[in-house]
Amino acid sequence: MAPKYKAPRGTQDVLPQDSWRWQRLEAAFREVCRRYAYREIRTPVFEETELFARGVGEGTELVHKQMYTFQDRGGRSLTLRAEGTAPVVRAFLEHNLGATGGTQKLYYICPIFRYERPQAGRYRQHHQLGVEAIGSPGPEIDAEVIALYHDFLAEVGLEGAVTHLSSIGCPKCRPALSQALRDFFAPHVSEMCEFCRARYETNPLRILDCKVPHDVELRKGAPSALDHLCDECREHFDGVRAALDALDVEYEVDPTIVRGLDYYTRTAFEVIHPGLGAKDVIMGGGRYDGLAEMLGGKPTPGIGFGSGIERLLLVVESSAVGRTFPCPPALDVYVAAASPEARVPAAALAAELRRAGLSADLDHTGRSLKAQMREAARMEARFAALLGEDELRGDVVTLRDMDSGEQEKVARAELAARLRTETA
Numbered sequence: 252m253a254p255k256y257k258a259p260r261g262t263q264d265v266l267p268q269d270s271w272r273w274q275r276l277e278a279a280f281r282e283v284c285r286r287y288a289y290r291e292i293r294t295p296v297f298e299e300t301e302l303f304a305r306g307v308g309e310g311t312e313l314v315h316k317q318m319y320t321f322q323d324r325g326g327r328s329l330t331l332r333a334e335g336t337a338p339v340v341r342a343f344l345e346h347n348l349g350a351t352g353g354t355q356k357l358y359y360i361c362p363i364f365r366y367e368r369p370q371a372g373r374y375r376q377h378h379q380l381g382v383e384a385i386g387s388p389g390p391e392i393d394a395e396v397i398a399l400y401h402d403f404l405a406e407v408g409l410e411g412a413v414t415h416l417s418s419i420g421c422p423k424c425r426p427a428l429s430q431a432l433r434d435f436f437a438p439h440v441s442e443m444c445e446f447c448r449a450r451y452e453t454n455p456l457r458i459l460d461c462k463v464p465h466d467v468e469l470r471k472g473a474p475s476a477l478d479h480l481c482d483e484c485r486e487h488f489d490g491v492r493a494a495l496d497a498l499d500v501e502y503e504v505d506p507t508i509v510r511g512l513d514y515y516t517r518t519a520f521e522v523i524h525p526g527l528g529a530k531d532v533i534m535g536g537g538r539y540d541g542l543a544e545m546l547g548g549k550p551t552p553g554i555g556f557g558s559g560i561e562r563l564l565l566v567v568e569s570s571a572v573g574r575t576f577p578c579p580p581a582l583d584v585y586v587a588a589a590s591p592e593a594r595v596p597a598a599a600l601a602a603e604l605r606r607a608g609l610s611a612d613l614d615h616t617g618r619s620l621k622a623q624m625r626e627a628a629r630m631e632a633r634f635a636a637l638l639g640e641d642e643l644r645g646d647v648v649t650l651r652d653m654d655s656g657e658q659e660k661v662a663r664a665e666l667a668a669r670l671r672t673e674t675a
């Protein structure tokens with residue numbers, strides 16, 4: 252009979268045979284964040300809709316078409332976390348985390364919800380790991396954030412990623428850039444999508460963010476922010492580059508990176524991995540010095556990145572590291588009961604071994620000894636510990652090495668220590 256319920260379209264279950272890969276990736280990220288002194292922040296899975304409308308940007312495709320917005324029973328408009336940064340900056344402001352001065356260095360691992368067309372590596376609930384460093388205008392912190400991600404990829408063992416770096420300038424550089432973009436696009440306004448026609452008037456930078464294929468084509472050769480940086484932005488960009496060199500982080504300057512919203516400033520970067528083909532961005536980030544103010548706080552500089560876990564896993568699986576990604580340790584010992592009378596003693600033995608730090612399992616459905624041994628093999632147990640009448644009488648167990656098939660009697664009192672040595 253076909254199951255009545257399925258996971259909603261665009262979502263997936265992470266099953267036990269796959270979840271260990273997630274754990275490896277998340278553990279590597281937590282470890283590198285620990286080294287860089289970034290601390291975890293966990294924000295609610297939903298926020299006031301207004302936060303994302305402001306923190307992502309009114310007029311963006313994400314806000315208009317992709318948010319999971321609903322009204323709760325109290326009539327409030329709420330939205331499932333649509334991106335990682337706005338909630339963290341909201342929490343930073345709400346709890347006055349900037350009161351201590353210096354830089355607040357935060358990281359998160361969380362689900363993100365977007366109503367998108369499901370495709371490979373894209374889900375309506377996907378998961379992101381990211382950091383936000385709030386309080387420093389850079390440029391050293393910009394380099395640190397990028398270096399952290401490099402070290403994370405190294406910790407995972409993933410090679411071949413390329414960091415693309417640019418500066419998108421500041422409100423001071425924008426008027427000249429906007430004018431240059433208007434001049435460039437002027438002959439093509441009538442061909443653009445309706446959003447871009449409006450953007451042409453209000454904020455031509457956003458044309459560079461449009462996903463409509465014809466508009467993507469139109470912007471080839473368009474002027475870039477890098478050509479219009481003010482002196483301060485130029486100096487900042489040079490500072491980021493010098494700091495990256497000092498930290499031994501490789502990158503390529505790529506003026507095509509854009510962030511079309513006013514509160515994004517200066518440093519912008521993406522990490523590309525060829526393992527994903529055309530849609531190969533595994534991480535995106537940048538500076539958002541105007542965001543805190545946009546959300547009602549006092550002006551506070553910030554920079555961060557987000558990286559999709561599903562996409563990272565696709566890359567890991569498609570590359571050499573996928574074959575060497577360390578497998579989770581198999582079960583240390585399967586405790587098998589040769590007779591019904593041995594079942595309670597078997598449970599007691601398993602509990603004793605677990606308390607000694609070993610992973611142990613046993614049958615809970617009254618199966619035959621033969622079926623139990625099949626189960627032990629299926630679970631890839633390193634050892635099986637057999638308990639029957641003889642063993643119970645002699646206070647011993649029969650220990651079977653599941654690889655070699657060799658068996659021997661071991662005194663029960665010595666079993667835990669023996670197994671700990673063998674499985675260390």
Ligand SMILES: [Zn+2]
Nearest residue numbers: 421424481484
């Ligand atoms: Zn500037």
Ligand SMILES: [Zn+2]
Nearest residue numbers: 444447461466
């Ligand atoms: Zn467009």
